[in-house]
Amino acid sequence: MKPSMINFVKSFVNFTPEEIEAAHCLFEERTIKKGEYFIKAGEYNAAIGFINKGLTRSFFVQNNQETTFQISFENQFVTSMTCYVLNQPSNDYIQAIEDTDLCVISKETLENLCNQYHNWDKFGRLTYQQVALEQEIRLRSFISETAQERYERISKEQPALINRVPQLYLSNFLGITPQSLSRLRRNIRG
Template sequence: MFDHIRKYYEALAPGLTDADWAAISARFEIIHLKKGDYLVRAGQVCNHVAFVNNGFIRIYLIKDGKESINGFITNNQYISEYTSFLTRQPAIYTIDALEDSELILLHYNDMQELYEQHPVFERVGRKVAEFLFIEFDTHAYIADTLTPEQRYQRLIDKESALLDRVPQYMIASYLGITPEHLSRLRKKMAGK
């Protein structure tokens, strides 16, 4: 059950002992989401970070009633509305399940206690925050510098698994364009 998450933690903090692990894993909460269930709703404070044991999750923004998808998360990845989690302010993004999913949660208060009682956990926290920063920065760079067509080409080259797993209008949302425009781009690119 905890094999993958333990590997994930050990990769971040090689000094993790069995005692550390016991303290951490004792605080895990396992939850199951069905397709369409919410993990975090915009407006609520996000009280946990979640490790995806298996399933498929998305994080998105609701803007004028429309969804703007920021990311897809699958097996052995972490997801949280991390700004809300850290600041204790209402979440801006919404997180829900695109497929039935099993998640391992760590709650805010438990994490604060782990930070106090197991210094090695500070390193895990640091590495997670660093990783999220890098991911975010990379994403922002791509959004800033590539045209929609280039972003779509990049997705085909580097994230093609998404193409088989989500409908095209969600791909468009993730690329930051309308479904109509993606359809036009596809037509145009097919001629090359």
């Protein structure tokens, strides 16, 4: 575990030094180069990666069209929920948009850690709740907001997405075409 991950987990739970030390050697440090994959559709990988540095996108392909449904950056976790929860091959891809440094732990190792240490179990529950809340907010935004409202909210709440994510992926994440995103940006500046 790198210092950024240790600081992140401690912001959720008051871990003892023993609990941090027990987990420290269980996380493998991994670098994924821009364009490479953490997981591809059809593969089974129930590991969870914590992003120390970098940016990833999660997407699926349907009718030869990519749909980006998640963009993750520093201090966020990435995983295929199909693999992790259902123990099935992934339906999705997780690809690095930038060179990305991760701390990775397998599902089995993480579950053993959570069974041994109450605070790791508590951390898992709290972060899962956070992810579920973020997904609910995103779903609600697609139901109740226009593309411009989604863009304005993201630019206010997560300016890193606007500044770091290529227009093709950002427009896809917003549910619009790249051309619509360009028009939207011109109208907002205008």
